Amino acid sequence: MSKNEERNRAVAAARDYDPSKVEFLEHEFETYDLLREHLPIARSEVSQGVGVQGGNVGWVLTRYDDSCEVLRTPEDFSSQSMDYPVRAWIPQAIDPPMHTGYRRMLNPLFTADAMTKLEPHLLEYAEKLVDEMLEEDAFDFVAKFADPFPSAIFCELAGFPAEDYSQIMDWKNTIMHANDGHPRGRELACARAKTMGLELGDGDALLPETATAVAGTTAQEVYAYFGELLEQRRANPRDDLISKLLDTKYQGERPLSQEELEDTLFLLFMAGLDTVASALGLIVQGFATSPDKRREFVALMEDPQKLGPAVEELVRVHAIVPLPRRVTREHSFHGALFRQEDMVTVPTMAANRDAEEFPNPHEIQYDRSPNRHLGYGLGPHRCLGIHLARRELRIALQVLHRKLPDYHLDPDQKAVAFGGMKGLASLPLVKG
Amino acid sequence: MSWREELSAQQQRYYAEGRYQTRTLADEMRDGATNHGEALLIFHSDTRPSAANLAEMHRKSLALAGALHSLGLRPGDAIAIQVPNWLEGALAFQAAMQLGVVVVPVIHIYGPAEVQFILRESRARALICPRAWRNIDYVERLERLDRSTLPNLQHVIVIDDDPPSDCLSWRDLEARARSSFAPPAVAPDDVCLLIFTSGTTAEPKGVQHTHNTLLAELGRGSTMPKRGATLSAFPSGHIAGVLGLARLYLNGGKTILMDNWDASAAARLIEEHRVRNTQGTPFHLHGLLETAAASQRDISSLTDYLIGGASVPPALVEQAQTAGLATYRCYGSSEHPTISSGTPSDPIDKRARTDGRLLDGCEVRILDEEGADLRRDQEGEIVCRGPELFVGYTNDALNAESFLPGGWFRTGDVGVLDTDGYLRITDRKKDIIIRGGENISSKEVEDILAHHPAVIEAAVVGMPDERYGERVCAYVILHHGAKLELPEVLDHFAAEGVARQKTPEDLIEVDELPRTPMGKVKKVELRRRLAK
Numbered sequence: 034m035s036k037n038e039e040r041n042r043a044v045a046a047a048r049d050y051d052p053s054k055v056e057f058l059e060h061e062f063e064t065y066d067l068l069r070e071h072l073p074i075a076r077s078e079v080s081q082g083v084g085v086q087g088g089n090v091g092w093v094l095t096r097y098d099d100s101c102e103v104l105r106t107p108e109d110f111s112s113q114s115m116d117y118p119v120r121a122w123i124p125q126a127i128d129p130p131m132h133t134g135y136r137r138m139l140n141p142l143f144t145a146d147a148m149t150k151l152e153p154h155l156l157e158y159a160e161k162l163v164d165e166m167l168e169e170d171a172f173d174f175v176a177k178f179a180d181p182f183p184s185a186i187f188c189e190l191a192g193f194p195a196e197d198y199s200q201i202m203d204w205k206n207t208i209m210h211a212n213d214g215h216p217r218g219r220e221l222a223c224a225r226a227k228t229m230g231l232e233l234g235d236g237d238a239l240l241p242e243t244a245t246a247v248a249g250t251t252a253q254e255v256y257a258y259f260g261e262l263l264e265q266r267r268a269n270p271r272d273d274l275i276s277k278l279l280d281t282k283y284q285g286e287r288p289l290s291q292e293e294l295e296d297t298l299f300l301l302f303m304a305g306l307d308t309v310a311s312a313l314g315l316i317v318q319g320f321a322t323s324p325d326k327r328r329e330f331v332a333l334m335e336d337p338q339k340l341g342p343a344v345e346e347l348v349r350v351h352a353i354v355p356l357p358r359r360v361t362r363e364h365s366f367h368g369a370l371f372r373q374e375d376m377v378t379v380p381t382m383a384a385n386r387d388a389e390e391f392p393n394p395h396e397i398q399y400d401r402s403p404n405r406h407l408g409y410g411l412g413p414h415r416c417l418g419i420h421l422a423r424r425e426l427r428i429a430l431q432v433l434h435r436k437l438p439d440y441h442l443d444p445d446q447k448a449v450a451f452g453g454m455k456g457l458a459s460l461p462l463v464k465g
Numbered sequence: 466m467s468w469r470e471e472l473s474a475q476q477q478r479y480y481a482e483g484r485y486q487t488r489t490l491a492d493e494m495r496d497g498a499t500n501h502g503e504a505l506l507i508f509h510s511d512t513r514p515s516a517a518n519l520a521e522m523h524r525k526s527l528a529l530a531g532a533l534h535s536l537g538l539r540p541g542d543a544i545a546i547q548v549p550n551w552l553e554g555a556l557a558f559q560a561a562m563q564l565g566v567v568v569v570p571v572i573h574i575y576g577p578a579e580v581q582f583i584l585r586e587s588r589a590r591a592l593i594c595p596r597a598w599r600n601i602d603y604v605e606r607l608e609r610l611d612r613s614t615l616p617n618l619q620h621v622i623v624i625d626d627d628p629p630s631d632c633l634s635w636r637d638l639e640a641r642a643r644s645s646f647a648p649p650a651v652a653p654d655d656v657c658l659l660i661f662t663s664g665t666t667a668e669p670k671g672v673q674h675t676h677n678t679l680l681a682e683l684g685r686g687s688t689m690p691k692r693g694a695t696l697s698a699f700p701s702g703h704i705a706g707v708l709g710l711a712r713l714y715l716n717g718g719k720t721i722l723m724d725n726w727d728a729s730a731a732a733r734l735i736e737e738h739r740v741r742n743t744q745g746t747p748f749h750l751h752g753l754l755e756t757a758a759a760s761q762r763d764i765s766s767l768t769d770y771l772i773g774g775a776s777v778p779p780a781l782v783e784q785a786q787t788a789g790l791a792t793y794r795c796y797g798s799s800e801h802p803t804i805s806s807g808t809p810s811d812p813i814d815k816r817a818r819t820d821g822r823l824l825d826g827c828e829v830r831i832l833d834e835e836g837a838d839l840r841r842d843q844e845g846e847i848v849c850r851g852p853e854l855f856v857g858y859t860n861d862a863l864n865a866e867s868f869l870p871g872g873w874f875r876t877g878d879v880g881v882l883d884t885d886g887y888l889r890i891t892d893r894k895k896d897i898i899i900r901g902g903e904n905i906s907s908k909e910v911e912d913i914l915a916h917h918p919a920v921i922e923a924a925v926v927g928m929p930d931e932r933y934g935e936r937v938c939a940y941v942i943l944h945h946g947a948k949l950e951l952p953e954v955l956d957h958f959a960a961e962g963v964a965r966q967k968t969p970e971d972l973i974e975v976d977e978l979p980r981t982p983m984g985k986v987k988k989v990e991l992r993r994r995l996a997k
């Protein structure tokens with residue numbers, strides 16, 4: 034293909050760029066490579082989110098350096114946009130300097146030390162789930178392990194009662210996966226849309242207005258649920274996040290308002306339930322299709338010196354989050370004219386495969402060093418749950434492969450993927 | 466590397482920097498219609514006044530694109546538009562963009578000889594022109610075209626209800642509108658504009674621009690005034706006219722276009738519409754300031770005046786400043802529309818005496834005779850590159866000599882880049898005369914003069930002129946005993962079918978011309994004589 038034809042393909046890919054579509058995932062990395070080579074700062078015709086003043090011109094960045102620059106410059110690239118089901122969530126949708134205050138308050142709750150204390154419990158729970166999963170020769174790894182493991186742990190940590198688990202998962206799926214190819218998310222959202230008397234639209238996707246309305250009402254329920262829990266913990270504090278949040282002071286001065294508490298819990302709810310599950314699903318899917326890489330991992334995983342870097346490398350390759358930012362002032366970004374209210378998408382999966390920063394970017398190298406990947410973000414919003422996430426991933430992968438070193442994809446059932454903050458809705462595997 | 470490879474390497478760089486994008490002018494026009502559909506476009510004209518807002522323009526132009534499609538126009542075909550600043554011209558331009566058809570704007574004064582050349586060189590499949598306008602009879606001109614050398618020209622559309630029998634009327638065209646028509650995909654690197662400019666060669670040169678080069682020029686958010694009404698009096702066949710029209714979609718302010726420059730009408734329109742920005746040449750500005758003063762028109766709403774096109778007398782900039790008008794100069798050409806520009810906030814001295822600073826992404830080198838780089842404050846040939854630089858002439862022979870390694874374009878102008886980064890044009894290396902903003906090739910005029918039986922040799926230079934900046938002055942050596950007067954020259958030029966503006970207005974008979982040792986006529990010497 035000539036350079037020109039290739040560029041025209043890049044132009045078409047940029048114009049249609051929509052990472053929330055499952056179809057996009059089929060050529061995801063090819064597209065990011067194409068864009069990075071020809072159109073590293075690309076304007077898209079698909080809305081990449083809605084700015085606070087309504088503008089919705091979208092850009093997509095695929096170079097590592099550009100991505101870092103955006104994430105490190107919150108003055109020019111705000112995290113606050115407009116499409117929140119209730120209010121802007123805390124801290125992810127708040128810009129510095131307010132954001133700094135929230136992070137100072139939240140960081141102590143998620144330190145490495147605090148998370149290390151959870152390890153025995155994580156191990157015990159992972160073993161229980163894997164044992165149950167392996168009672169069958171063929172099983173859905175997502176349903177049996179990737180979903181419940183981090184979610185149940187998180188619910189416990191947060192202080193959501195165990196009996197509410199399936200309700201919580203339904204809420205999460207309705208809000209986060211109505212329109213990204215997740216079958217359960219769509220099913221739940223459609224059911225709710227029907228009871229609300231909303232139009233579904235005739236295509237595969239739900240009408241955007243409908244999806245927004247459904248997410249809005251569902252989120253209201255979640256907020257009401259949080260409200261009740263906060264009430265209970267005010268009366269009877271326990272050793273959980275809800276109680277700790279009630280106890281902390283913003284800037285050491287004042288307790289959080291009811292709204293702030295709810296907005297914080299809401300973000301933790303979204304960040305804590307899906308992320309590790311998605312990363313685990315994608316990592317294991319990769320292992321199922323490349324046994325060599327799996328064996329290499331199994332061979333090193335008992336060496337604590339090697340396990341940490343290996344899991345980082347897996348998170349680099351299986352980054353799941355496209356990060357949205359909003360331009361706060363008109364300026365030239367290397368040459369492209371970014372106008373106020375333009376939306377910029379920084380897909381961490383694209384930055385993480387930039388050959389300029391990561392030689393042989395598509396290749397898993399367990400001892401890759403340096404490995405400054407953006408899988409957990411960068412700058413002020415860098416993942417709050419990173420220490421928890423790392424421990425969950427390490428323990429889950431160790432336990433799984435100790436008990437089941439060999440497995441492959443179920444030839445009779447296909448895995449189901451979803452886009453956006455991507456992941457797997459199911460991953461049917463077979464032992465051996 | 467060939468010039469083409471050099472340019473392609475630069476293009477790749479502009480993509481990497483994000484200066485080149487995924488969009489076309491059609492996208493911008495569609496979004497303009499959505500984002501500021503109410504923005505009004507007023508076509509001021511004695512003959513054919515009209516007005517439309519962007520939403521209507523968009524709708525109509527889509528229908529028109531369908532009509533042009535039904536005539537067989539396809540992406541990559543060319544359409545010549547020789548229409549003054551009228552609604553029809555703007556619609557045709559917009560329709561062509563939707564259709565991926567290359568627009569070939571033709572300066573309205575061009576006569577059959579130039580039009581013939583342009584139609585042939587561009588391989589235009591269609592031509593749109595008025596029937597008559599002011600003192601020009603376009604239909605009579607059409608009859609003088611030699612259609613046998615124009616095999617591609619299939620349709621001539623005349624803006625009149627009663628067109629000649631082998632032409633379509635504008636109404637015929639509108640009747641072919643198809644609302645079901647779906648515009649094809651157009652690539653941002655496709656050529657969308659082919660504009661002819663006079664240069665050193667006798668024949669006009671076909672300058673090709675793509676969506677990307679034009680959008681790079683138009684996307685200059687910071688230098689271009691965004692709010693408030695704009696008055697545009699640049700003729701539609703010029704790059705400045707084309708850009709003025711396209712910019713409207715991006716900015717969305719009210720725009721008033723004039724089909725014919727008339728200083729007193731301009732002053733009245735500025736007063737009536739509270740116009741904030743306008744552009745023009747010294748000729749326009751001078752006239753405007755004079756009439757406004759004489760007629761007591763209130764033009765105080767006007768704060769921005771972008772002046773270009775010819776050498777600008779500093780006194781004029783200062784005079785405008787006294788009238789409350791921040792005038793600033795800019796420098797560019799059809800090939801590279803804006804290389805440098807002042808801003809209303811630059812110091813008056815820089816605004817009066819320089820052509821502003823390089824625009825973001827534009828680069829300039831100043832070269833000596835041997836092509837070596839000169840230092841700041843030294844005078845030399847300006848070569849430039851930038852995202853809005855054109856992508857080559859249609860005549861490939863011109864390209865090799867116009868581009869240097871690295872994709873630098875030889876402007877043919879001489880200038881200085883000062884230590885503050887301001888560019889000042891000091892001389893034209895290109896042998897052209899700029900009369901009222903119109904480029905006239907000396908060589909072309911000389912060639913026509915040489916056809917006259919009385920003339921042995923002619924040398925043409927610009928005569929300084931208060932009104933037009935320059936006018937055409939011809940030095941002629943005549944055959945022994947032969948006589949030549951201006952009226953006869955006028956007849957001769959009319960018979961050759963070229964634009965009236967090119968006809969010499971001064972004739973100086975000489976026995977010999979000053980020459981270099983190589984035998985080239987020393988134009989500098991001739992100009993110096995006139996300056997005295």
Ligand code: HEM
Binds near residue numbers: 112300309415
């Ligand atoms: C593999 C798993 C995970 C990945 C890949 C991941 C990724 C990310 C990324 C990319 C960001 C940056 C967001 C931005 O810049 O807008 C982020 C922020 C965040 N993550 Fe994680 N995350 C993971 C697990 C978790 C877990 C388990 C928690 C639960 C506690 C969590 C809580 C958060 C929070 C609260 C933020 C917002 C931080 C802020 O805005 O200051 N994450 N995460």
